[in-house]
Amino acid sequence: MRRTRPIVLHPLVVRITHWLNALAIIVMIGSGWRIYNWEPLFGFTFPVWMTFGGWPEVSQHWHNEEGLAGALQWHFAAMWLLVANLLIYIGYGLSSGHYRRSSMPIWPREILRDLRAALGGRLVHNVGERNAVQKAMYIGVITVIVLTVLSGLAIWKPVQFQELTAAFGGYDAARYVHFVCMAAIVLFLAVHLTLTALVPKVLPPMITGRTGRWR
């Protein structure tokens, strides 16, 4: 059989935006947790070592402030990376046919069928083929990231974007939406990383683009 060229599973744009998104999401979550700690919505706070935005002791030492300023600086810097990267990714996905090929069609019945198979340990994962549960997960997490950005804008600009804030049910409600979206992303990450650990052969294609197979 004549080898021609390697199969490129993930296009370059998808690989770059995937890893930039990973970086942005980690910074946003870590700094967001510290911002949350200043005015918790629920009866708990995040351990400071899990949060992002500088060493609280250093900040305390220099200016009697435990690092909220740093967390805010990181949060409001990384948001530009998150949004710019997201726009490039979505623009590419829509215009190139990437979404159509990778995630369409998707039917509820297939999602349920594959979910049952996955929970029963019977779902076969073929590199390069997405089952219906994966399709739903990726569409879902991208939608949630968009919602996180919108609820974040509603919190950041409750005067200039007051219609958006009102659409989320007001300033305080938007904070809850922002938090719940974050929690959904964390849940996705837990599943995403667990599955990658269980099927490690899916990792190299997200770096090199190649599966090791040739067409």
Add this chain to the structure above:
Amino acid sequence: MSPIRKIDRRRFLNGGVSLGALSLLTGCDLTDNVPAQRLLWNMSFWNDRVQAWLFNPNRLAPTYPESAVDRAFRYNAFYPEEQAPQLDPVTYRLELSGAIGDKRAWTVDRLYQLPQTSQITRHVCVEGWSRIGKWSGCPLRIFLERVEADLGKKYVGFICADGYYTSIDMPSALHPQTIMAFSFADQVLPRKFGYPMKIRIPTKLGFKNPKFVVALSVTNDYPGGFWEDYGYNWFSGS
């Protein structure tokens, strides 16, 4: 309490960043990582510009009915309530400086005779909490016009009796809801909320609303701010 370190932020913009100044300034990460800190500061300056561009001088902050007012309004400062300054209305003066035509100081009586307006708006803190309150007082624009301030200057700076200081952009200063507040919840402004005068700006975060204001300046020289110099975003618009 934390000492006030006034550090001129324009030095950063001009690229003259000193290691010592940076280590003093930032609440951000990595005290020995200058490039990361410079990047974060530059992103914050970028966010200042974006917010100035987003700011619509005719866009009013949402207002609420009397029933929405939080009667037990939250106290907040960098020191406990008992340490709030107790200003004497007899000796109090509001000093004026900078690009102002009539720099005569103002007494409480004269201030309180200015035309007044009321607002019920949401006070949003940088920490995430918010409270709805009712403030009354004179639109800052009317005051600035009366003292013949140069409204073409970039900044209005405020100095407070408790060592606090902050500054805002001129478009925000001229916004119709930016007021010199003399009363809170239909009572003379209580000591803990800044008697005899605070600046109420519903288009900005809470820390941009200085209490116990004793000096006001109109200037093109960036005056900075107490929290802003620690790394909190300067524009902090809502």
